[in-house]
Amino acid sequence: MLETNLSRSTNSDSALIAGREVVASLDYIRKTYFMGALAVEVLHGISLDFYQGDYISIMGPSGCGKSTLMNILGCLDQPTEGKYFLGDEDTSKMEDDELSTIRGARLGFIFQSYNLIQQLNVLENIEMPLFYQGYSEADSHEIAMGLAARVGLQDRVDHKPFELSGGQQQRVAIARALAVDPLIILADEPTGNLDSKSGAEILNLFDELHDQGKTLIMVTHSDELAERSQRWVRLRDGLVESDDRLNA
Amino acid sequence: MTDLTLNPSGSGSHAGKRPVLNSGFNFLRFKKITEVGIKSIYSHGLRSLLTVLGIVIGVAAVIAMLAVSEGASFEAQQQFRDLGASNILLKSVKPAEVEESSRSGFGPPQAIVYGLTIADITAIRNSIPGISNVISSRIVKKNVWNGGLNMNTDVVGTSVDYPVSRNYNLRAGRFFSESEVRDHANVVVLSEEVAQGLFPIDNPLGKSIRIDSDYYNVVGIMESEGFSNLGQNQAGSSNSAPSRIFIPFTSSKSRFGETTTRQTAGGVESETVELHEAIIQIDNQDGVIEVGEIIDSILERRHKDIDYAIEVPLALLRQAEESALRDQIVAGAIAGISLLVGGIGIMNIMLASVTERTREIGIRRALGAKRRDIIMQFLIEAVILSGVGGLIGVVLGVAIPFIISAFWGMTTIVTPLAPLLAFSISALIGVIFGIYPSIRAADMDPVEALRHE
Numbered sequence: 001m002l003e004t005n006l007s008r009s010t011n012s013d014s015a016l017i018a019g020r021e022v023v024a025s026l027d028y029i030r031k032t033y034f035m036g037a038l039a040v041e042v043l044h045g046i047s048l049d050f051y052q053g054d055y056i057s058i059m060g061p062s063g064c065g066k067s068t069l070m071n072i073l074g075c076l077d078q079p080t081e082g083k084y085f086l087g088d089e090d091t092s093k094m095e096d097d098e099l100s101t102i103r104g105a106r107l108g109f110i111f112q113s114y115n116l117i118q119q120l121n122v123l124e125n126i127e128m129p130l131f132y133q134g135y136s137e138a139d140s141h142e143i144a145m146g147l148a149a150r151v152g153l154q155d156r157v158d159h160k161p162f163e164l165s166g167g168q169q170q171r172v173a174i175a176r177a178l179a180v181d182p183l184i185i186l187a188d189e190p191t192g193n194l195d196s197k198s199g200a201e202i203l204n205l206f207d208e209l210h211d212q213g214k215t216l217i218m219v220t221h222s223d224e225l226a227e228r229s230q231r232w233v234r235l236r237d238g239l240v241e242s243d244d245r246l247n248a
Numbered sequence: 249m250t251d252l253t254l255n256p257s258g259s260g261s262h263a264g265k266r267p268v269l270n271s272g273f274n275f276l277r278f279k280k281i282t283e284v285g286i287k288s289i290y291s292h293g294l295r296s297l298l299t300v301l302g303i304v305i306g307v308a309a310v311i312a313m314l315a316v317s318e319g320a321s322f323e324a325q326q327q328f329r330d331l332g333a334s335n336i337l338l339k340s341v342k343p344a345e346v347e348e349s350s351r352s353g354f355g356p357p358q359a360i361v362y363g364l365t366i367a368d369i370t371a372i373r374n375s376i377p378g379i380s381n382v383i384s385s386r387i388v389k390k391n392v393w394n395g396g397l398n399m400n401t402d403v404v405g406t407s408v409d410y411p412v413s414r415n416y417n418l419r420a421g422r423f424f425s426e427s428e429v430r431d432h433a434n435v436v437v438l439s440e441e442v443a444q445g446l447f448p449i450d451n452p453l454g455k456s457i458r459i460d461s462d463y464y465n466v467v468g469i470m471e472s473e474g475f476s477n478l479g480q481n482q483a484g485s486s487n488s489a490p491s492r493i494f495i496p497f498t499s500s501k502s503r504f505g506e507t508t509t510r511q512t513a514g515g516v517e518s519e520t521v522e523l524h525e526a527i528i529q530i531d532n533q534d535g536v537i538e539v540g541e542i543i544d545s546i547l548e549r550r551h552k553d554i555d556y557a558i559e560v561p562l563a564l565l566r567q568a569e570e571s572a573l574r575d576q577i578v579a580g581a582i583a584g585i586s587l588l589v590g591g592i593g594i595m596n597i598m599l600a601s602v603t604e605r606t607r608e609i610g611i612r613r614a615l616g617a618k619r620r621d622i623i624m625q626f627l628i629e630a631v632i633l634s635g636v637g638g639l640i641g642v643v644l645g646v647a648i649p650f651i652i653s654a655f656w657g658m659t660t661i662v663t664p665l666a667p668l669l670a671f672s673i674s675a676l677i678g679v680i681f682g683i684y685p686s687i688r689a690a691d692m693d694p695v696e697a698l699r700h701e
Contacts, residue, residue: 071695074614076613076614076694076695076698077695096618096619097618097619097620100613100616100617100618100619100621101616101618103613103614103615103616104615104616104617105616109614109615111698115607115610115611115614115698116611117608117611117612119284119287119288119291120284120287128612128615129615129616131277131280132612132615132616132617132618132621133616134276134277136276137276176615180616
C-alpha cells in the first residue's frame, strides 16, 4: 500500500514536468484472476498517467504483472478494480462491443510474433483495423498504401506474410498499428523474434514515430530496446517499483 | 535495407478521412467478410470439397428422388384418368372354389357358371339414381383369321359407347352403330395391334376377317392403347399385349353362345358368363366412390360367391396420389437425413476451422472486430460452404433425372419448386450448423486467443 502511494506521487511529479495532454490514465488498477475457488491478485493497485508523445518501456521480471497490465492497457482485459481512462473515456465498465470499438479506434498493437493474418496480403493486413472501423474501401486503400510506403514496403503490398522476412512482417504490423492513427501504440517485445539488424530497423522506426509525437508503450526485457525509450516503468510483484523519465 | 525514413507528412494523411459509422447492415462489411470467407475456403480446397460433399449428395438426392416419384405418380395418375374418373368398372372373376371343384371332379367337364349378369346391371340401374350409362361387354378368346394369318385375341362384344367411356379413340374408320348392334351385324373394329398383325401391308378397312366360321367386316381401327389397357386382362387372357377386337354385343351373344369352351393344359374348360365386364358411368364424379360402395353391397347380396370385381378408377387415382405423397415423404425423409449428415459435416469442419484459426480470431478482436463481426465471418463461411454445395447439388439433381429418363425411359418431372426448396434448405443448414461454431469463435477471450499457438 505504501509503495502504491509512492508510485502515485512519482506520477504526479512527472505530470508537472510534462505539461502535455494525458492520453491514458490508470487509477489504482487491481486485477484478480479466479481459478476455481482460488483467487490470485496479479496487480495490486497500479496508477500511472501516460502523456502525449511518451516513449515508455515497461519492464520487470517474469510474473510481475507486465502482460496483465499490457492486456488492460490494450482493453483486451478489464481491471477487477480501479479505473482506466483512455482519452477521456472510462473503459473499466465498458461492454464488450464498446471495448472492441475503442481497441480498433484508439489503440495500435504490435506483437512479438507479428500476428499478421496469413491468408491476407500486406495491404489487406494493414487495412484490417480500418475495415472494422467502417472506413470506405477507397479511403482505407489510400491510407494503407501510404503506410506501406512509410515502412518501406510499397513494393511488397501484394505479398503474403510468409513471403516476407521477420523484419518486414513486423514493419507490416507497425503499419497496421498506425492505420487508425491511434492514441497509443502498444508493443509487446516487438524485437523479440528478430535478429539484431532487423531489430535495429524496427527500433529506428519507433524512434521516428516518437519524433513525430506518437505515444509508444513497450513491454520488454531487452535493455537495448529500453535504452531507446525516454521513460521507464519497472514493475515488481504487481506494483510499480519505479517510474523514471529522461529529463528533457 | 531500403530507406526506412518515415515520411513526416504521412502522419496527417488520413486526418480528413472519417470512418463511415456502421449502423445496421453494411454492404462493404458484408462483401469483405465474404471475400475473406471465400479465401479461407479456397485455401483448404480439398477439405472444403469433402465437407460440402454431404450437402451436394443430399440436395441432388432430394431433387432426383422428387423428380422420379413425381414422374411415377404422374404416370399412374394418367393411367387411372384414362379409365375415366366418373366410371365404375365391374368385372367377372372366376371364383377360386369353383375352379377347385371342376379340376378334381370326374366325368365330362361341366360348364362353370359365374360372373355378372344382365339382371345385376338392371338391379343396379333401378336402385341407384344418377347412372347415365352402362356399357356391358362380353369378352371371348378367339382365333381371328385373315387368310393365312391368325391371331389369338380377346373378342369384345360391347355397345356403341365403349370408346367414349374409356377415352379410347378411333384411328381410322368408325365404331359400329346402334343399328348394327340391333341387327346382330357381322362388323368388327380392330385394335391397332391386331390390325398390324393381320394386315401387315394393306389397309384393313373394308376387308373381312374370320372368327370360327363367320366373316366380319372391318369398319374401324382403334388407336394404340398405350397404358389404357390397365385392369382389363379378362376371362383368362393372360397375355399382357392388348390384342383386342370389338364386335356388337348382340353379335357376340348369337355367334359364340352363352357358354364358351377353351382348351387348357388339363383338358377342356367350359364356362358360362353372361357379362365379363361392365362400365357404369355416373353423372356426377363427386359421388363415384360412394356409388361404388353401394354397387358393391348390391352385388354382395345377389352373388353367393365373390365372382366379380369392382374397380373405381377415381378411388385408385386417390390411392395413387396418396402413395405418391407417401413416396415423396419417404424420399424427403431420406434426403433430409442426408442433408442433416451434410450439415453435421459442415459443423464439424467449422469447429475445426475455429480451433485452427483461434489466433486469427484473437488478432481480429484486438484490431477492433466485435463479437458479431466474428460470428458473421464464420456464419458467412458456413453459408458459402453449404450454398456452394447446394448449388452443385442442384446442378446434379437436375441432371440425374434427365439421365434416368434418357437411359431408362422413366418419366421424371423436375418441378421448379424442388431445386428451390433443396437449395434453400442447404443454405438454412449452413446457418443452423454454422451458428454454434460461430458463437464459439466469438466467445473466445481475446487474450487467450492471442496466446494460442
